[in-house]
Amino acid sequence: MSVFVAFVLAILNAMLMDNVVLSRFYGICSFIGVGNRVKSATSMGLAVTFVIVLATVVCWPIYTFLLVPAGIAYFDTVIYILVIASLVQAVALFIRRFSPSLYRGLGIYLPLITTNCAVLGVVQSNTDTGLDFLSSLANGVGTSLGYFLVIFLFACIREKFEGTNMPKAMKGVPIALVTAALLALSFYGLQGII
Amino acid sequence: MDNAIAKPSKKEAFLAPLLKANPLFVLVLGTCPALAVTTTLEQAIGMGILFTVVLALSNVIISALRKFIPEYVRIPSYIVIIATFVTVVKLLAEAFLPELYSSLGVFLSLITVNCIVLGRAEAFAQDNPVLPSLLDGLGNGLGYTIAICIIALFREILGAGTLSFGKTFTFIPQVTIPLLKGDTWDYSMPLLQQPTGAFLVLGIVIALIAVIVNFRAKQAKIKKEEVKE
Amino acid sequence: MKENVKKGLITTLTLGAIVLGAGAIIGVTSAITSPFVYAHSLAGRLEAVNGVFPNAEDVSEPEEINSNGLVERYEVSAGGELIGWAYSGSQKSQTDTVDVMVGINADFTLERVEITSSSTNSAYMDAARDWLAGVNNGTTSYDDIPVGAGGTKTKQTISILVQAAIDHAKANAGGDAVSAELRLVRNVFPDATESDQGTAVELSGGTPQANYWELTKRYEVGENGETVGYAYEGSINPMSQQGSFVVGIKADGTFSRIYAVTLSLDDHDGLYNPSWIPGTYIPEINSGTRNPDDCIGGEATITAETINAMIEAAEADVLSLGGSSGEAA
Incomplete structure (x- = not known):
């Protein structure tokens, strides 16, 4: 199997079969919090994609070429989180400069990308499971695409909920989780295709 | 600004997060591990204990250093401090609880970005002295542990049908209690062990807890009005 | 501007101090825990080899x-x-x-x-x-x-x-001190202690795709200072198959041993027993119960004959060296 095909399959695997939110359970908090309006969900997805891919590209070499040879592999979590925090700052400045309306639309959720489990989760699991650079990159790209896909679907579905009748206790988070359960079920059916 | 809000008492700091302000069920924070590590009760207990340790330690240190860290460096500093304690706990778990370490996997590292830890640091530890911060940390940790254990109970008993001990904490003898699933009969719902079931259980339990909390709030309100009269 | 520089400086200093403190704490913890982690992984490995070395420590x-x-x-x-x-x-x-x-x-x-x-x-x-x-x-x-x-x-x-x-x-055996050449010749001279760098030879015979063989390199093999024989790198191409070998000839020109380095795949993934090599030919000539020129009685006579031709050429080559030890051709 050529490297390119393997790469694409790895991306699809990380995106659909082992979906970051619905199967691996990263990024739930942001998923539930933001997923109300489609437009902000899309921009959130884009920002997260950017951060995850950049973080993967930066953190893997740091781990492989700096931390491991120096024997301080256990320092990885601290370094990763610093890198992610700085990247998010940089992306925030970038967005503020080029699209102030988007920046205002994202509001507090932009700095919250730092604490998004998906970002640290992908970067950490890449090095914990000893993947090589291309596999890590495929994992990162697939994860962010999967995150984008799910957050978009979720926002669309939740938009339809506004104003529907349901028990008071289920409003808000519980119904969102039940929706996620159904989404997870449909994605579960994708397993084993590749 | 701090003077306007009364500083919570130590008792309040410890008890509130257990039910009224439960970090998982009421504030809906820290949901990622609540879905991932709740397939068995033992795993949930293990995660809860390690989480509480990290939360308590980071609350204490952040509270101790609160007068030394300037305003604009706060968040990054807290994050690094939290990451440090997570790494320490990770190393200790790898050495002394290797089965727990391998079953929790990356979610041990993800305590670093658990909204609860950073949230308590910002909401409480940076404004309060060390002892109340410690109690706040322990209380939130305990509340979170209880919460994920409840989820795990549902998922394991209803989903796997048995309650097993000794697989993650290998120093206790292995015992499997058949509840819904035995050698010849099986009434379990394996779906609850899958991701779908995780979301489902969490959603329903949150709804149930909301009902309970609302009910108690109403009771308290009624009592207050009775006293007024 | 000055305010910003001051802010930046304090940020770097504070974060730096915290990171250093973090490093110290983590480093100490790691030093404490690493023996335990090592013990655990050792326990895992001990269990893996327990079946063959129960007294392993x-x-x-x-x-x-x-x-x-x-x-x-x-x-x-x-x-x-x-x-x-x-x-x-x-x-x-x-x-x-x-x-x-x-x-x-x-x-x-x-x-x-x-x-x-x-x-x-x-x-x-x-x-x-x-x-x-x-x-x-x-x-x-x-x-x-x-x-x-x-x-x-x-x-x-x-x-x-x-x-x-x-x-x-x-x-x-001997780890990194063993050169690649020594490792190669030990396949046919297991007790060898020295080998030279190898001399190119150009010997071949037969027709490609039918019964072709060739010898490409010769190593002088020694044990404790004395030449015991020569190891040849060679390959065969009988019919449509390929195989590369190391042939060991003793210093007196008699066949010692043959080692199959690679054999092309047939319908077996195995090394020594693809269907185009007579099933027991190689093990038997190696153990001395059969002469290399005894090629009849097996599934693939042509292959055996090709190997035999290669061996005979190697024997002739050794004899042509004059049998003097330590001569680098």
């Missing part, structure tokens, strides 16, 4: 091999001394995959063989296990496979893996 990290059916090997020590190597091997045989753990003593003798795979075809595996019980308690040799007792192919596969493990152990 220290087992190294696995060293990857991934050739000739050998997957990886562990260095096993007890009492501070190397007692041998535990090789894990995996080879397809018939429809099953045979996974074994082979224990080779430090003196390159077989200690014990354990089958570690759960096979799908238990009849073959059971027969092989019975045979292995004999091998393990010394009543049978690992290269003595009774015919017609069932599971013959499986036993042959295991025997091949054991031989591969022994050869690898011998070839790699």
Whole structure:
């Protein structure tokens, strides 16, 4: 199997079969919090994609070429989180400069990308499971695409909920989780295709 | 600004997060591990204990250093401090609880970005002295542990049908209690062990807890009005 | 501007101080915990080799091999001394995959063989296990496979893996001090201690795709300062198959041993027993029970004849060297 095909399959695997939110359970908090309006969900997805891919590209070499040879592999979590925090700052400045309306639309959720489990989760699991650079990159790209896909679907579905009748206790988070359960079920059916 | 809000008492700091302000069920924070590590009760207990340790330690240190860290460096500093304690706990778990370490996997590292830890640091530890911060940390940790254990109970008993001990904490003898699933009969719902079931259980339990909390709030309100009269 | 610089400085200093403190705490913790982590992984490795070296005390990290059916090997020590190597091997045989753990003593003798795979075809595996019980308690040799007792192919596969493990152990004894050439010639002269860099030779015969053979390099092999023979790198191309070999000829021009480096795949993944090489030709000429020119009586006479032609050419070449030791041609 050529490297390119393997790469694409790895991306699809990380995106659909082992979906970051619905199967691996990263990024739930942001998923539930933001997923109300489609437009902000899309921009959130884009920002997260950017951060995850950049973080993967930066953190893997740091781990492989700096931390491991120096024997301080256990320092990885601290370094990763610093890198992610700085990247998010940089992306925030970038967005503020080029699209102030988007920046205002994202509001507090932009700095919250730092604490998004998906970002640290992908970067950490890449090095914990000893993947090589291309596999890590495929994992990162697939994860962010999967995150984008799910957050978009979720926002669309939740938009339809506004104003529907349901028990008071289920409003808000519980119904969102039940929706996620159904989404997870449909994605579960994708397993084993590749 | 701090003077306007009364500083919570130590008792309040410890008890509130257990039910009224439960970090998982009421504030809906820290949901990622609540879905991932709740397939068995033992795993949930293990995660809860390690989480509480990290939360308590980071609350204490952040509270101790609160007068030394300037305003604009706060968040990054807290994050690094939290990451440090997570790494320490990770190393200790790898050495002394290797089965727990391998079953929790990356979610041990993800305590670093658990909204609860950073949230308590910002909401409480940076404004309060060390002892109340410690109690706040322990209380939130305990509340979170209880919460994920409840989820795990549902998922394991209803989903796997048995309650097993000794697989993650290998120093206790292995015992499997058949509840819904035995050698010849099986009434379990394996779906609850899958991701779908995780979301489902969490959603329903949150709804149930909301009902309970609302009910108690109403009771308290009624009592207050009775006293007024 | 000055305000910003001051802010930046304080930010860097504070974060730097915290990171240093973090490093100290984590470093101390790591120092405390690493012996425990090592003990755990050691326990795991001890269990892996327990079947072949029950008295092992220290087992190294696995060293990857991934050739000739050998997957990886562990260095096993007890009492501070190397007692041998535990090789894990995996080879397809018939429809099953045979996974074994082979224990080779430090003196390159077989200690014990354990089958570690759960096979799908238990009849073959059971027969092989019975045979292995004999091998393990010394009543049978690992290269003595009774015919017609069932599971013959499986036993042959295991025997091949054991031989591969022994050869690898011998070839790699001495660690990095062993040169690549010495490792190569040890396949046919197991007790060799010296080898030269190799001289190119150009000997060939036969027709390609029919019965072609060639010899490309000759190494002078020595044991403790004395030349004992010559190792030739060669290859054959009988019919549509390919194989490369190392041929060992003693200093007096007689055949010593032949080692198959690679053989092209036929319908077997095995090394020594593809259908186009007569089943027992190579093991028998190696053990001396058959002469290389005795090519009849097997499945593929042409292949045997080609190998024999290669061997005879090597023998002639050695004789033409005049038999003087230490001569670099």
